[in-house]
Amino acid sequence: MSDLALAQTDAPVRRSVRSEGPVARAALIGLALLFLALVLGFPLVSVFVEALRKGWDAYHEALVEPDALAAVRLTLLVAAIAVPVNVVVGLAAAWAIAKFEFRGKALLTSLIDLPFSVSPVVSGLVYVLLFGAQGLLGPWLKAHGIEIIFALPGIVLATIFVTFPFVAREVLPVMQAQGAAEEEAALMLGASGWRTFWTITLPNVKWGVLYGVLLCNARAMGEFGAVSVVSGRIRGLTTTVPLHVEILYNEYNTVAAFAVASLLALLALITLVLKTLLEWRYADELSAGAKH
Amino acid sequence: MSVAVRIEAVTKLFGPFPALRGVSLEVEPAELVALLGPSGSGKTTLLRVIAGLEEQNGGRVLFDDIESHRLSLRDRRIGFVFQHYALFRHMTVADNIAYGLKARPRRERPSSEAIRQRVGQLLDLVQLTGLEKRFPGQLSGGQRQRVALARALAIEPRVLLLDEPFGALDARVRKDLRQWLRDVHRRTGHTTLFVTHDQDEALELADRVAILNDGRIEQVGTPDDVYDKPATPFVCGFLGESNRIGVELAGGQAFLGDTPIFPATHNNGRGAADLFVRPQDVRMEPPGGQGLAGVVAAVRRHGAIRRAEVAVAGLARRLDVDLPSAIVPAIGETVGLKIVRATVFGPSA
Numbered sequence: 001m002s003d004l005a006l007a008q009t010d011a012p013v014r015r016s017v018r019s020e021g022p023v024a025r026a027a028l029i030g031l032a033l034l035f036l037a038l039v040l041g042f043p044l045v046s047v048f049v050e051a052l053r054k055g056w057d058a059y060h061e062a063l064v065e066p067d068a069l070a071a072v073r074l075t076l077l078v079a080a081i082a083v084p085v086n087v088v089v090g091l092a093a094a095w096a097i098a099k100f101e102f103r104g105k106a107l108l109t110s111l112i113d114l115p116f117s118v119s120p121v122v123s124g125l126v127y128v129l130l131f132g133a134q135g136l137l138g139p140w141l142k143a144h145g146i147e148i149i150f151a152l153p154g155i156v157l158a159t160i161f162v163t164f165p166f167v168a169r170e171v172l173p174v175m176q177a178q179g180a181a182e183e184e185a186a187l188m189l190g191a192s193g194w195r196t197f198w199t200i201t202l203p204n205v206k207w208g209v210l211y212g213v214l215l216c217n218a219r220a221m222g223e224f225g226a227v228s229v230v231s232g233r234i235r236g237l238t239t240t241v242p243l244h245v246e247i248l249y250n251e252y253n254t255v256a257a258f259a260v261a262s263l264l265a266l267l268a269l270i271t272l273v274l275k276t277l278l279e280w281r282y283a284d285e286l287s288a289g290a291k292h
Numbered sequence: 293m294s295v296a297v298r299i300e301a302v303t304k305l306f307g308p309f310p311a312l313r314g315v316s317l318e319v320e321p322a323e324l325v326a327l328l329g330p331s332g333s334g335k336t337t338l339l340r341v342i343a344g345l346e347e348q349n350g351g352r353v354l355f356d357d358i359e360s361h362r363l364s365l366r367d368r369r370i371g372f373v374f375q376h377y378a379l380f381r382h383m384t385v386a387d388n389i390a391y392g393l394k395a396r397p398r399r400e401r402p403s404s405e406a407i408r409q410r411v412g413q414l415l416d417l418v419q420l421t422g423l424e425k426r427f428p429g430q431l432s433g434g435q436r437q438r439v440a441l442a443r444a445l446a447i448e449p450r451v452l453l454l455d456e457p458f459g460a461l462d463a464r465v466r467k468d469l470r471q472w473l474r475d476v477h478r479r480t481g482h483t484t485l486f487v488t489h490d491q492d493e494a495l496e497l498a499d500r501v502a503i504l505n506d507g508r509i510e511q512v513g514t515p516d517d518v519y520d521k522p523a524t525p526f527v528c529g530f531l532g533e534s535n536r537i538g539v540e541l542a543g544g545q546a547f548l549g550d551t552p553i554f555p556a557t558h559n560n561g562r563g564a565a566d567l568f569v570r571p572q573d574v575r576m577e578p579p580g581g582q583g584l585a586g587v588v589a590a591v592r593r594h595g596a597i598r599r600a601e602v603a604v605a606g607l608a609r610r611l612d613v614d615l616p617s618a619i620v621p622a623i624g625e626t627v628g629l630k631i632v633r634a635t636v637f638g639p640s641a
Binding site: 181182184185186187188189190191192195199200203204 | 343345365366369370371372374376378379380381382391392395396443444446447
């Protein structure tokens with residue numbers, strides 16, 4: 001006891017071990033904030049400033065113009081197909097990896113990450129090589145009157161490819177942490193596999209799924225590279241919102257380009273808010289080391 | 293009398309590693325049987341094979357003389373209590389217990405009123421009335437254990453299987469729950485198998501104990517049988533505490549060196565053998581007798597009794613000897629030792 005008291009009188013200024021000096025702390029925080037403002041804040045603000053440079057009327061006009069509306073509709077349609085597909089397939093893949101032992105499991109796990117590590121342009125090109133007029137399956141598709149490249153199916157395929165990892169990656173660690181015991185318990189109690197999935201597996205990962213859907217959707221609507229390769233940019237037909245922005249910009253129609261771009265910026269902001277809400281409210285269920 | 297569970301020569305491989313090497317066991321209706329063994333002995337694997345959670349590579353499991361693979365998991369009606377309970381974390385206690393009833397096909401499913409009543413009865417049985425609205429995360433370990441049991445009992449199982457039912461609980465709660473489980477078993481009369489690595493638990497609770505080692509059953513018997521008449525050296529060393537002494541058998545006597553230390557009258561073999569003697573079966577005597585002699589190296593308290601460690605010439609390990617309260621040997625004192633009871637495993641006659 002006396003040793004401890006001595007040690008304390010020797011060090012009258014008690015500081016937590018991990019605290020830096022106040023100057024260093026201020027400098028670090030300031031640097032981070034400055035960087036964020038320069039790289040993220042100003043560009044974001046400038047999108048809206050530029051879009052509204054000629055006033056609300058010009059902004060409004062750029063958004064209700066038929067080609068812009070068509071682009072918005074196409075983007076919504078693509079996301080409406082790609083996101084559900086990725087939810088179902090992503091859940092299936094995560095389930096298979098988390099709950100079963102099989103050959104090639106490690107390979108499947110790394111395949112899920114492939115879209116993250118491949119340049120989106122390459123993923124678009126792959127589909128062109130496969131389904132394009134000169135592609136592997138091109139002649140056959142043409143003979144049967146099926147259009148994939150430069151049409152909706154191609155855009156959807158490219159989007160699915162690029163956004164596939166989001167749901168699977170989000171759900172997999174949650175499932176792995178939970179193990180198979182609850183499913184086994186449900187089966188022992190006489191529940192069918194189907195019922196077990198709906199009443200046990202899915203509720204346990206629902207916040208992870210929602211989180212994945214959010215990110216997947218943001219990326220699906222904002223994807224440029226892969227879609228740009230397969231779309232062919234037929235104005236009003238195969239241009240999604242990001243492609244439409246680029247076309248307008250290349251035509252020196254800056255106000256319209258930024259007006260449409262502001263939609264994407266808005267989507268990003270909404271996604272950010274929802275994501276933060278989810279993380280704040282359901283941090284436990286989202287983190288892999290969920291309790292009990 | 294019919295057999296509730298019959299296990300015939302079950303083998304199970306995990307990759308190239310045999311977890312079960314031909315296990316056979318019969319469990320009578322309403323019997324409480326413990327599967328006891330060290331970790332890695334295959335006891336949990338055996339329980340999971342019986343439950344149908346693992347597929348055996350060979351042999352059969354029969355329930356009431358029906359082969360298990362003819363029955364779907366639902367029709368097997370096995371109540372399984374998992375080691376870490378595996379409660380459904382997003383459901384209340386009541387919903388957890390009702391799960392098995394609600395999962396039945398529509399025509400067999402009780403009405404929601406009947407389910408509610410059944411849940412109430414089970415909560416009463418496991419003494420958790422009033423907690424039906426809680427979530428598993430809001431319960432103590434002992435309470436979760438009881439919810440898991442109530443959930444398993446809800447489907448009126450023909451067999452109840454428990455995997456290390458008290459493994460995750462602290463010592464005090466374990467003792468209480470042991471009593472309580474015995475009580476529940478007496479009242480409900482379910483055929484029950486439970487896995488444990490805790491021999492006190494197995495000996496205290498079970499009607500019969502099956503001792504597993506390295507994928508095989510070494511011995512099955514009542515707690516008294518396996519404790520007092522161990523069938524193999526493993527059982528002898530595993531149950532309770534024993535001193536193992538390497539001896540030489542000749543003419544119905546066990547010799548340590550030239551000293552006869554124990555009459556092994558029922559064993560007519562000759563040659564090297566192992567003699568197992570429990571600390572309470574060695575009596576300390578004044579030195580100078582015919583038998584063993586040694587030097588007291590240490591005396592320490594061992595729960596309710598005192599135990600001496602005695603160094604004996606020719607033995608690598610000191611002998612543990614329990615002391616009656618009247619005998620207080622000094623450290624370094626030379627004493628005589630008489631083996632009152634022992635088990636000899638040696639060369640077959």
